[in-house]
Amino acid sequence: MLNHERPPITQRRVQLMATCLCDAFYDDVARATVEVLEHLGVEVEFPEGQTCCGQPAFNGGDWEASRKVVRHTVRTFSGDLPVVVPSGSCAAMLFHGAPLEFEKESDRASVEALGRRTWEVLDFIVNGLGITSWPGRYDAKVAFHRSCHSRGTGTGEAATRLLGSIAGLTVAPFGEGEQCCGFGGTFSVSFPTISSAMGGLKLDHIRAVAPDALVSADMSCLMHLGGLAEKEGKPIKVLHAVQVLRDALRQGGLI
Template sequence: MHLERATPASRDIQLMATCLCDAFFDDVAQATVEVLEHLGCTVEFPEDQTCCGQPAFNAGDWNASRKVVRHGLSVFKGDKPVIVPSGSCAAMNFHGALLEFEKEPDLPAVQQMAGRTWELADYIVNGLGVTEWPGKFPHRVALHRSCHLRGTPSGEAALTLLNSIEGIEVVPFGEAEQCCGFGGAFSVSFPNVSKAMGQLKVEHILEVQPEYLAALDMGCLLHIGGIIDKENKGLPRLHLAQILRDALKG
C-alpha cells in the first residue's frame, strides 16, 4: 500500500495540515511547520486546502469523497512533496484515493499526488535521511501505533526519531497492535464496540504510567484523548511533531 518515492526528497514542500488540525489541533500544525523549518524546509501552505476526503471514503460514500479529493488535487498543484502530519490522511492520499479513483478518468492526477505524499516521520527519516534529533525531552512517552502506519515505514521512523532524543524513555505497553477504536464514522455508528476498544487501549496505556501519550495521527488522539478526558484520567497527549519541536526548545 506504500509507494516507493525518489530520495532524497526536496525540501521545498507543501503542507497538508489536515482538517483535525485545522479545527482542533492548531499547535500540531504549528509544530509541524517549526520542525520542517528547523530541517531547512520551505513550507508552502495552500490556503484553499480543506480535507483529504477520508471521512466520506471510510463511510462508503465514494461519490462525496471523490468530490473532496478532486478539490484537493486542484489545491495541491505542482510536484513538491506533500507533507502530512497524519498517518491516515497520508494513506488516504497514497492508497485510499487510488482505490476510489480506479475507474475514474482523472486517476493519473491522483497517482501523481500519491507519489509525492509523505507522512511527516517517514519524510524526515526516509525522505531527508535524518535519523537523529537534537535537544532534550526527559519524559516517559507511550507511543500509540496508529493503524494507518501498518505496512508503511512511518512507525519505525517515528521510533528512530524518538529514541534518538536525549532523556526520552519510550515505554512499551500491552496489545500495541490493537486499534484504539476510532475509525472515523465507525466510532459513531458502532459506539459500543468503539467504546470498548478505546477503553481497553486506555487501560493498557495507563498501566505503564507514561507522562505523555504520543501518536502520529490526531484521529487516534482525538478518540483516546476523548476517553481519557471523559474519565478524568489526566494523561496529556502530544503529536510526534510537538515532541520534536519541544525537544528543540529543551
Template structure:
C-alpha cells in the same frame, strides 16, 4: 497539508510541523484552498462525495513538491485510499501523482531527508501508540527512532500494542459501543505501564483516547510526535 482536524482543533500540531520542517531547511508552502483528504466520505461508502473532495485536493496541490502531512491516516488516504476511489475514473493518473508526492511527516524526516537522530532532550517515559494507518509506511519505525534518540527519553512497550484505538473516523459514531470499548482497553493497557506522556502520529487517535480518558475524569496527557520533536528543539534553544 494541515489536515482538517488540525485546521479545526489542533493548530499547534500543524504549527510544529511547519517549524520542524523549516528548521530542517525546507521551504514550506501552505495552499490556502486546502480542506480535507476526503477520508470520512470514502470510509462511509460515499465514494462520489470522496471523489469530489479529492478532486478539489488535486487541484489545490498542483505542482511537483512533496506534500507533507502530520497524519498517517490522511497520508494513507492519499497514497492508497484515493487510488481505490478512482480506480475506474479517467483522472486516476492525477490522483496517483498526488499520492506519490505524499509523505507522513516523520517518515519524510527519516526516509526522505535522511535524519536519523534528533537533538535535544525529553526526560519522559512515553507510550507510543502506533496508529493503524502507519502500517503502509515507515512512519512507526521513524517515530520510534527519532523519539528514542532524544536524551533521557524512554519508550515503554505495552500490551496489545498493535491493536487499534477504536477511533476509525465515522466508525466512532456508528459503532459507539465497540469504539469506546476498544479505546478503554487501549487506555487500560497504556496506563498499566505508567507513562508520563502518550504520543502518536495521528491526532484522530489521540482525540479519541484523550476524550475517553477525560470523560472518565482521568485525562491522559497526549502529544503528537512532531510536537515532542519541536519542543525538544525549543528547549535546546534551537528554535524560538
C-alpha cells in the same frame, strides 16, 4: 500493505497539508510541523485552499462525495513538490484510499500522482530526508501509539527511532501495541459501543506503563483516546510526535 514508492527528495521545499483536524482543533500540531521542517531547512508552502483529504466520505461509503473532495485536494496541491502531512491516516488516504476510489475514473492518474509525492511527516524526516536521530532534550516517559494507517509504512519505525534518540526521553512499550485504538473515522460514531470498548482496552495498556504523555502520528487516534480518558475523569496528556520533536528543540535551546 499500505506502503508506497515515492520519488527521492531532491530539494528542501514542500507543501504542507495541515489536515482538517489540525485546522479545527490541533493548530499547535500543524505549527510544530512547520517549525520542525523549517528547523531542518525545509521551506514550507501552505496552499490556502486546502480543506480535507476526503477520507470521512470514503470510509463512510459515499465515494461520490469523497471524490469531489479528493479532486479539490488534487487541484489545491498542484505541482510536483512533496506533500507532507502530520497524519498517517490522511497520508494513507492519498496514496492508497484515493487511488482505490478512482480506479474507474478518467482522472485516476492525477490522483495517483498526488499519492506518490505524499509523505507522513515522520516518514518524510527519516526516510525522505535521511535524518535518523533528533537533537535537543525532552525529559519524559512517553507511550507511542502506532496508528493503524501506518501499518506497513515507514512511519512507526521512523517515530520510534526519532523519539528514542532524544536525550531524556524514554519510549515505554505497552501491551498489545499492534491493536487498534477504536477510532476508525465514522466508525467512532456509528459503532460507539465497540469503538469505546476498544479504546478502553488501549488505555488500560497505556496506563499500565504510567507514561507522562501518549504520543502518536495521528491526532484522530489521540482525539479519541484523550477524549475517552477525560470523559472517564482520568485525563491523559496527548501529543503528536512532531510536538515532541519541536519541544525537544525548544528545551535544547535550538529554536
